Amino acid sequence: MGMAVVTLKKGEGRLLKSGGMWIFDNEIDTVMGNFENGDIVLVHDFDGYPMGRGFINTNSKITVRLMTRDENVDINEELLEKRVRDAWEYRKKVVDTGCCRLIFAEADFLPGIVVDKFSDVLVVQSLALGIDRFKETIVKLLRKVLAEDGITIRGVYERSDVKVRKQEGMEMVKGFIGPEFPTLVQIEENGVKYEVDVKDGQKTGFFLDQKYNRLAIQKLCKNAKVLDCFTHTGSFALNAGIAGAASVTGVDASQLAVDQATANATLNGLSDNVKFICEDVFELLPELEEKGEKFDVVILDPPAFTKSRNSIKNAVKGYREINLRAMKLVKDGGFLATCSCSHFMDYELFTKTIGQAAKNVHKRLRQVEYRTQAPDHPILWAADESYYLKFYIFQVCNDR
Structure with a gap:
């Protein structure tokens, strides 16, 4: 029994032709032959030109994911x-x-x-x-x-x-x-030790994509007063602590995360100057501002506020709000590290949103560096979903 053949509509398969790996349901003209979902199929352009082999699943909008561009290669x-x-x-x-x-x-x-x-x-x-x-x-x-x-x-x-x-x-x-x-599991990264809960932690237990971004904030945190928002298991806070910060406050809305982060601080002998609190960041930042608190370094590592194109407007509001609040809490000449891990909040939109926040609070930003995910999460050009993490470090100055 031969393999089923997926034929594209004329003019479709643009993503595939530019180096991507996905074929969407609306790009397919016909599927000839017998197949079960999950099977390997051949992919042809509208004129029968071979495009490669991939696996099919008609339940998914991404109907075919390509495994190879050579249709003579067996997927074995x-x-x-x-x-x-x-x-x-x-x-x-x-x-x-x-x-x-x-x-x-x-x-x-x-x-x-x-x-x-x-x-x-x-x-x-x-x-x-x-x-x-x-x-x-x-x-x-x-x-x-x-x-x-x-x-x-x-x-x-x-x-x-x-x-x-x-x-x-x-x-x-x-x-x-x-x-x-x-x-x-105990791991060590950038000289910081963590207990990782691979069974019940978020996603796969620990976010490895920020490894070198955490390292990048170390040099700014020596003797500094640091606020780390959405701290999860305390990774940015602990990098600040190990770099010699005077005091670090890590904030997360999950008590489980705060408990884990506190245990991680103990593991690194940092419990004296790295503390964690369970609070909603959106509520906490205005309270800190009212009290007149100021920090040398503020770090924002929020979860993806958007998982789809439809909720992008609300996400922009969320990112603008926390960045605006954070800028108000940074001392004149202090630093803001801020990121977005949402693929839909792309580089241009994220950059524009931070710019708006700065304008709204009359702060001037000096970009120290722009970074993305660590290179063990390589960005495959033409596979846009592989580029998702945007990470900025700014010096925040009052209007001068």
């Missing part, structure tokens, strides 16, 4: 091993591999799967039906490739408990892949 263990090996060789060159993202979905040509390495534990998140079939094989291959470098993986945990799986017609799942193991 050999191909997967090459992809896994390439991903690891790349990580060894660009990041500290003690903790890093090993596989970043489309950007590593393994669409729909993410694998994070926390010391000797792997956390897997599978978001697409087609790749889900290969999940166990990819884990096996990662173990093999890492073992060649003398790295033994003690356990693997799956965190596919995410809503986007429902759009693929899949159940949300979490649990061990292979033998059970203690799911609290």
Whole structure:
């Protein structure tokens, strides 16, 4: 039985032709042949020109995710091993591999799967039906490739408990892949130690994408009074603390996060000058302003206020509001680190929103640096969803 063939409508497949990996439901003219969702299919342009092979899922708006542009290549263990090996060789060159993202979905040509390495534990998140079939094989291959470098993986945990799986017609799942193991893992990043809860932490347990952005704030925090908003497990706050900040206040709306962050401060011997409070940032910032509080450094690392194009207006309001409030709390000549991890809040819109906030509170911004996600989350050009993190450091000056 031959493979089913997906043929594009004339003039469609623009994303694919510019180097992307996705084919949307409205770009497809016909699907000829038998297939089950999750199967590998051939992709042809409207005139029969071969475009490659990918896996199909008619439940999803992203109907086909391309695995290869060569339609003669089999999607088998050999191909997967090459992809896994390439991903690891790349990580060894660009990041500290003690903790890093090993596989970043489309950007590593393994669409729909993410694998994070926390010391000797792997956390897997599978978001697409087609790749889900290969999940166990990819884990096996990662173990093999890492073992060649003398790295033994003690356990693997799956965190596919995410809503986007429902759009693929899949159940949300979490649990061990292979033998059970203690799911609290101690890691070290930039000289800071953390307890990571891979079972119940957010996403895969810890946000590795900010690794070098946390490092970038260290030099600004020596002897400083620092406010870290949306601190999650305390990562920016602890980087400030380890850099010799005079005092650090970390704020998060989740008591669980605050408890974890407090434990992390103890782990690093920083409990004296790094404190965490459970508060809503939107309510806290105006209160601090009323009290006349000022900080040398304010850090904003909010969750994605928008997960879709439709809610972008409200997101812009949210980003403008917190940035405006934060600027008022920065001493003249102090620093603001601010970011957005929402793919829909793109570079231009984020930049414009911060500009509006500064104008509204009559502050002048001097850009110290602009950064994005760490290089273990490579940005694949033409796969726009792989570029999501925008990170600015500004010096905030009063109007002069």
